[in-house]
Amino acid sequence: MNLANRVALVLGAGRGEGRTIAESLAAAGAFVACFDFSPMHAEQTAAAIRQAGGRARAYSGDVIKKIAFQTVINQVTDDFGEERLDILVSAVHVAPQVHMLRLDEWDWHRGLDSNLTLPFLAAQVVGRIMQTHGGGVMLFVGRGSPYPESVVYHAGKMGLLGLARHAAQALAPYHIRVHLLWPDTKTAPPEARPAAEVTPFPVGQPWPVGQIALWLVDPAQQRTGLILRP
Secondary structure, three states: OOOOOOEEEEEOOOOHHHHHHHHHHHHOOOEEEEEOOOHHHHHHHHHHHHHOOOEEEEEOOOOOOHHHHHHHHHHHHHHHOOOOOOEEEEOOOOOOOOOOOOOOHHHHHHHHHHHHHHHHHHHHHHHHHHHHOOOEEEEEEOOOOOOOOOHHHHHHHHHHHHHHHHHHHHOHHHOEEEEEEOOOOOOOOOOOEEHHHHOOOOOOOOOOHHHHHHHHHOOOOOOOOOEEEO
16 A cells, blocks of 8 residues: 555554554555654654654644644644645543542543543544545544553543544545544444454454554545444
8 A cells, every 4th residue: 555645643653553553654655743642652653663764753742722733733734845634543542540439530631631522623623624635534543452440541432432433424525534443342332343354454463453554544445434343
């Protein structure tokens, strides 16, 4: 697959599925904007991509508010030299390890904003850019396995499921395809399909999330609304 001259924004690119997907997109030729709440982790991913011969830059910041997120988007488009975003990946995972009876209200709001509000803002802001330029692909990453025992994490990921379901229908008229990866088989929603049934990759352990992500964002693919699990 050739993603040359395509721009991808990966939220949560500093570790886990986000980093794996960012590196896979870059290996296919995309310019990857690696965002993470941790500047160090974002730069580590971007540096690894550049060292491998790819194109990437690191971005970080407190982007829970739309104005702050728009500022990051402006930086990305300025760095690429064109106001275009072709691929959005949201793989943000914030999980305070506190029992719900002792969870501070600030941690609840902060975690829910990170796990759900940020993906919504990204879908809205990036969706408008994609609409202007004829379409694109959004890929959300749901609850992981093994997943942390965090009420904020669980609540946010279930909300993300609803967001992805709605976005797949609402954005389809603008040629924006929306997909959801749900790495935890035990908690996968009823409509989630085993990736091996849909993609050309036999799924074993570990789950080849990078290859599956590339297949989903392939411009040749026309389907939307896929929810895949191992």
